[in-house]
Amino acid sequence: MNSHHQTIKTYPTSLFLFCLLIPPLSATCNNVEKTVVARRKNITCIDQERDALLKFKNHIIFDECELMDLWGNPGTPDCCTWNGVSCSNQSGHIIGLNLSGAPYQGGCLVSQVLSPSLGELKFLKYLDLSSNYFYGMDIPSSIGSLVNLIHLNLSYSGFSGDIPRLLGNLTRLTSLDLSRRNDELYAQGLSAKSLNWLSRLTLLTEINLSDTDLSEATDWTQSIGSLPMLEVLQMDNCQLSTSLTSSSSLSSANLRIVSLSRNYYISSSIFQWLFNTTSNYSSGVPSLEYLDLSYNIIQGPIPDAIGNFQSLMHMDLSNNALSGSIPSTLGLSGSLGGPSRLSYLDLSNNQLEGTIPASIVNLEYLGYLDLSSNYLSGDIPCKLEIREFPHYASFVFNNLSGSIPKKLSYLGPYAFQENPNFRTDEIQGPCEKDRKDKFKLGLYVSIGLGFYTGFWAFCGTLTIKNSWRHAYFRFIDHIIDNIYVIVVVNLARFRRNFEV
Template sequence: MTVANTVEARCCFKLLYAIVVVLLLHMSSPCIGCSERERQALLALKQGLVGDDGDLLFSWGREAQNRDCCQWDGVYCNNETGHVVKLDLGGMYLRGKISPKLIHLQHLEYLDLSFNDFNGSKIPDFIGSLSNLIYLSLSEANFGGQIPNQLGNLTHLQYLDLSFNEDFDSENFFHAKNLNWLPNLSSLKHLDLTSTNLSDVVGWLEAVNMLPKLTNLILQGCNLPPPIISSVSIMNCSNSLVHVDLSLNNLNSSIFQWLSGTHTNLVYLDLSENYFRGPSIPASFGNMSSLVHLSLYYSELEGGIPNSLAKLCRLRRLELYGNSLSGQLTNFVEILSECAQNTLEYLDIRGNNLSGRIPESIGQMSKLETIDFSQNSLEGF
């Protein structure tokens, strides 16, 4: 045997030896299943829940073949520790009560109970004891009552959705006397409190401003009172916001002062169906150069459309209908057609008091799919 053949044989032997060792280790280290404590907690949770379409949690059982809760529907475990880290029960249309034994899932990071029916019951205070939660969605789950302050204990939370469809019984909506718990969620990136009654929360803007990582703020239909704007509230506001929906509230033009010139990273802004009662859109909105979606319809706006708004070159959707905007469109449309000709897809300015001719330059907008200038006094339409 040559030296080369000897070296090759030794390499093959070492490779084969390594493969055998790995196989033996794998055989001697079976997959880690969930702990008995966590399994019992999940079984207690199941006991308190029922579904409309039979046993939707049929895989959650006591039988020998179902003992590993990491294999149950909607349950996800850490591969190394076996601890339950994710519980996804969204959209199962479950009814009943949440067992307090849920707090035994202390490693839980993700909890989704959305689109179930908890019959207007209050959010259990003990959810605030799940201190490792990063994601919490109770959207459309028919919880109600006052939001518990214990949610402020979820200091690792990045996503919170308590939204509710406004078409449901308003008696079961969430409400809050204050948002003192909110600033504790310093890691929060997404906040949706749609249809939560916040009419008594005078300091809601201050609470929002204390969330340094917040990117998505959705407070649609919350009966928000007009914020009290101060130099402190403007200076302390976060520049991380990308998506803001404050539609269907009782806001006035003071909100413009908070937004203008400070939130230059906004991509989506919806202030529709508020009560601005007179003042026009501030020219400083033109500084929001990243805006893709801007909605200000049915908000009692008056005055002209500032030309600076036409300089938002990334706009895809602009909704200004149902106001009392006046003046001519000539300069606005010409600037808009030059700036956003390759992006704007939807333009609706119907139902205002605009006059004059519509410039032919509107035809330069190659991406425009929907345009509505009706119910104005415009020529050439």
């Protein structure tokens, strides 16, 4: 507890250094910097805002990490010096409040009721109450009045009930995290019957609503799609369904991370929604880097267009009902060329058929490949190689034939089991193309050596032996004379015949 308490006390400086390293928190760096400057200039906080903080503290039952231990202490009357509080260096108003607990370690603050006094912090830009125990209470509606908020994190804190639509008033918000752990102590989590309020938050770049109940929010594709600045979308285990309409298209050209796993009701129309929007419209280069659609009911083939995402590094489509073949576009250069950056590919537990495309050997950065539990047939491409860490691959429970490729022999037979026609005790020899390349190389080398040897044997002899050299040149002169005579005689004969 003491070490954690010490960490909290050095919050302004440590957060300032930390946020410089994390680009998503760059909007907060200015706030922390202003806080440090404010303390140097001895700017004190506003009395009304100090009282609001004390009212908030009075509703906290227990402070495990002593986050607010010095709040209201006679020795620290200036609330700008309190742990977790950041103030403006110009006005002294509170602009940041970080009371986050320790994730996965039980949290810090315990309360059954949060004071509405938070709504009095009208200049607040950064609010983090994550990883605490708030006993399944509703999100205070007073937060919806903090119209200057840029960052709001209420994750892992036990909030439940309907997400207040008043959050739609926070039009300056760039980051919103209302996620929860599925194993939290509270049976009921957050829910929403509509996400229409999100469409007003046009500056949002990051959204995390994972483990909230959005089973009735059938407008989520339209609401999320209307956010032009969106870069990160995390909505795992939200009971989402895809019911696309003509207005269901994404306006963001900057999506980097999309995680929609464990929703179970998402269909193949999700590809249409994604592929219409994840390109940078100005350059045509796809921006998507991380895609997780695992544990849904996506049916049908994997679109060939998936190979156009040259920035994609992580793709997990496992545990769906995908059918057809693996797109041959995987590993091929996109419309603007350049190698694929894909390093993680999981297509396991689907209904994929056909052979493993030869183009997959072009995935230069591949470190994780799972094609298990499908209906794949044929040989594994001879030149397939897992080049990067963690060097994992699995082909079990398929209909593959042949033997283990030499470059995958380190995986052992277990990675290829449950393929009836596969020889797990045999390692392939050199690839056919390698054999042809070696033959061509040997042929060219032989021709080159033969020419080199013959040329210098002949020229060297003429150089050393004068009699041979003279005889050779006499022979050449004789040949040239004969050719000249033959040409002249035949030319004269031709002319006479022509004149006659």
